[in-house]
Amino acid sequence: MLVGVSGGIAAYKACELVRLLVKAGHEVVPLVTPAAEGFVRAATFDALARRSPTQEPYPHLARADLLVVAPCTANTLAKLAHGLADNLVSEAALAHEGPTLVAPAMNPRMWAHPATRANVERLRSRGVELVGPGEGDTAEGEQGVGRMAEPEEILERCTALLRPNNGSLHGKRVLVTAGGTREPLDAVRYVGNRSSGRMGVALAAEARRRGAEVTLLGANLAVPPPPGVEHVDTPTTADLEREALARADADLVLMAAAVADYAPAHASLEKRPKDGEPWRVELRPTRDVLRELSQRRTNGQVLVGFAADTGRRGLERAREKLHAKGVSLIVFNDVGRGDIGFDAAENEVTIVGRDGERRVAKAPKERVAAEIVDEAERLLEGHGRASAH
Template sequence: MLKGKNVVLAVCGGIAAFKAAALTSKLVQAEANVKVIMTNSAKEFVTPLTFQALSRQPVYDNTFVEPDPTKIAHIDVADWADVILVAPATANVIAKLANGLADDMLTTTLLATKAPIYLAPAMNVNMLNHPAVLRNIKTLKEDGFIVVDGTEGYLACGWTGKGRMAEPEDLLQLLNSHFALTKGILAGKQVVITAGPTQEKIDPVRYFTNHSSGKMGYAIAEAAKQQGATVTLISGPTAIEPPEGINIVDVVSAQEMFEQAMNHFSHADIVIKAAAVADYRPRETFSQKRKKQPGEWAIEMERTTDILKTMGENKESQILVGFAAESENVEEYAKKKLQSKNLDLIVANNILASGAGFKGDTNIITIMTKDEQKKEYPLLSKADAANCIIQDIASYIERQNKK
């Protein structure tokens, strides 16, 4: 899969830079075209000559050196790349990227590229777990960077724990998988998916929520990734392990989900709102636990913002997909929602039907489209149902492109 692909390997200053040399050799053996960018700190561990010899290409280490006067080097490299891998990614460079700083060849290139960017962090376990580093990594995930978790083991500093950079063999396989996915039916598409429930706070110990497990939304995210999409999953609180290779944005309340969904909406090609978002929240919340009192307690509720309707009102070229989880008149309500919220597709299901409710591993769905097509599916695993949804979205897009 790597043959003929343009891979930029960005090397930061850490002892794991020696692994980057091994990775360069493996990429060249896989017949990839490799260009290496080094920070000044990286050159303290491995010389540029090592990477030049292994990659058979000049090494980029100074944004002010322009060997070809007809080109701006960092823009040229940014445009050349099919994919960029930062390995090792240090706490310093992660912080720069999270804050949009561009003061060297590496950071200017990363801010200028439109290629997918993978980060393979490597640092002391305590650094990795520092709140600032965790916050910066979270920001980068929300911005679309794909963070490759390292492994646990003995670290060069003498500590034992998580912080080792992923092995060159694993990173090579990751890039192979990346290019394999570019042949999927959603290759090149930016897909945003919402999943799970929301929690609407009453006081520090109480909240309103619903029975959504997030399984359907997570399954759709996995199916979209397998079909080549770059996936951002905006998730309410769930007990599901985050899928590899998917950008996870964690939220709690309906307002947080609205803000994150709209934040990612403008650059999405496809938006699938599978989350069970609260329609109402307490009008008044309490900073301290409300003590038990004699008599009844009435909580006044107010409407939350309708995320799907807002998206429908603001969409331009996005394909917008909604869900209608109903307990009666399922098809009637789904058709009404399809029209009133300006959707392209809607996935309807009867939550009272056996095998189709919340928390289960199966679903029974009917998919209706704006161009008046309808498909009814039997009882399926949520993984299979997710694949059907992705296939129907791709078919709908193909029909629209033929018009």
């Protein structure tokens, strides 16, 4: 495994990461940028990795099962996104063919900058995995998102990336829906919603990471589906319903898509010409895919619904939905807020179950996805035990 260290304060935490990786039995090749050398000398990493400093003269020739960059500075992130190869880390990254995990660490304003946001999207779209950054106090005393994930968490992600076949969901079939359906009005217009599909894509990636066989039904995704996942395009509610019902026997169903509740009663196959007249559209309720799935639920299946609603009443409606629709969990997220929910990189959710609720604080959707899958897995294990007796 290649461990790239770039020049941020969190370089000291990379020492602990290398130590943990070696302890877990991994062969680690540390690669240190010149800027990182200003924080922790390469010799420290070599010693922790139990390697001689002369062992890796040509990083682009190194073959590895995984590349981890921790900490990943804004600068190195930009280099990875654009394919620069001007130091040991960026050069190795450009030649690396396996999975890549990046642990960004930077000032919150650097993390929030549109340039960094675009670089992150670019990397994600190529299947690069990110862990963190988290929220909290930075070394310079600022508050916000930018702290590198803890070494233990990075180790966990490395382990999962290297062993998808031994993951906790190995042998399970997981169905995930993501995005927002569009209901045609005519040949070019539609009634839709702002869902980008990020939450569902993060859930699919998480389930895959844990070794599941994942099918992602994507409705107008703004982000690419994760690698290793079967992707079926389902732009309308009817498409999504058909494909979901065809896979209704999955072990775990995560219904993260924003499926239209109402669709135009009549859709024209041609474009309605502009004639200056008002256009009255009748919307009719669509079939409730979640309820349909719940009615077909097989023994032991865990069915997770999502409630995209607003405010306190929204949470109450989510609690009602759990019972009314007969699902295992409802994940409530407040789509009335601009900083989370629809088309945002972060989310803050309440996971409503039959025996309690868990609030997941605002975090990148990947982290929220992991918490949701944790809860779903707990229920899957519970069913397993119940059926064993």
